[in-house]
């Protein structure tokens with residue numbers, strides 16, 4: 276029997292690498308997308324004993340060329356699960372942070388997610404089955420100084436998925452915005468920011484926990500928004516239900532001490 280095929284962006288580390296491990300264990304073959312080819316090869320070797328083939332696809336998704344190469348892989352219609360996961364954070368204010376990196380974030384979090392999802396859906400709709408997961412964030416319900424572009428792009432991802440969910444009703448294709456809080460990955464170290472030293476241990480979840488919540492939900496066909504962990508369900512509940520002036524105070528607590 277042929278194994279279903281999943282394409283995961285940001286497959287070399289953290290949540291994306293965990294998606295690869297968990298999907299391999301659930302019977303998928305994989306296309307892993309990232310910039311670091313050596314790490315993709317190492318992951319392919321690690322997953323082979325599970326009977327899973329991981330095909331490395333080296334692409335920088337903050338470039339037009341990188342996005343176009345992944346689009347053309349998706350266009351053949353063989354991918355039944357797309358995980359738009361690649362992402363990064365920055366430190367500094369909108370004005371003080373590196374402008375090139377800020378533009379790269381817009382391309383990676385918004386344009387790449389838009390184009391790859393658009394490329395994957397026709398094949399899924401024709402087959403009347405499939406799924407698209409976008410790894411957004413609890414930050415997609417918040418706004419924060421020191422995190423302006425990150426919160427805005429994560430909000431775009433969440434709203435994009437919620438709208439798409441309505442368009443795809445009854446099509447057999449499921450979409451999900453996965454909205455984790457602090458997750459133990461390389462994310463904060465890559466930013467050069469010691470978030471772990473500044474936040475209590477109970478606010479951190481392992482990538483395995485986050486990915487299990489996502490895959491269990493998409494296997495059930497819903498819900499469209501998945502927020503792993505009681506801590507972050509509570510944060511989002513407050514952000515959506517408190518009066519606006521109180522939400523602004525909450526955002527102030529979240530404000531990153533890096534500006």
Ligand SMILES: NC(=O)c1ccc[n+]([C@@H]2O[C@H](COP(=O)([O-])OP(=O)(O)OC[C@H]3O[C@@H](n4cnc5c(N)ncnc54)[C@H](OP(=O)(O)O)[C@@H]3O)[C@@H](O)[C@H]2O)c1
Pocket residue numbers: 284285286287288289290291308309310311314334335336337360361362363383410411412413454455456457458459460461462463465
């Ligand atoms: N960790 C958290 O606390 C947290 C919380 C909420 C949401 N998230 C979201 O979760 C997602 C995954 O983050 P993570 O925590 O797993 O971070 P991570 O451990 O730093 O992994 C990020 C992955 O994205 C890839 N990537 C980054 N820029 C890329 C680019 N331009 N083109 C292609 N691939 C790129 C990296 O691979 P290469 O370097 O090899 O390209 C790596 O595989 C992100 O969208 C992030 O916003 C994370």
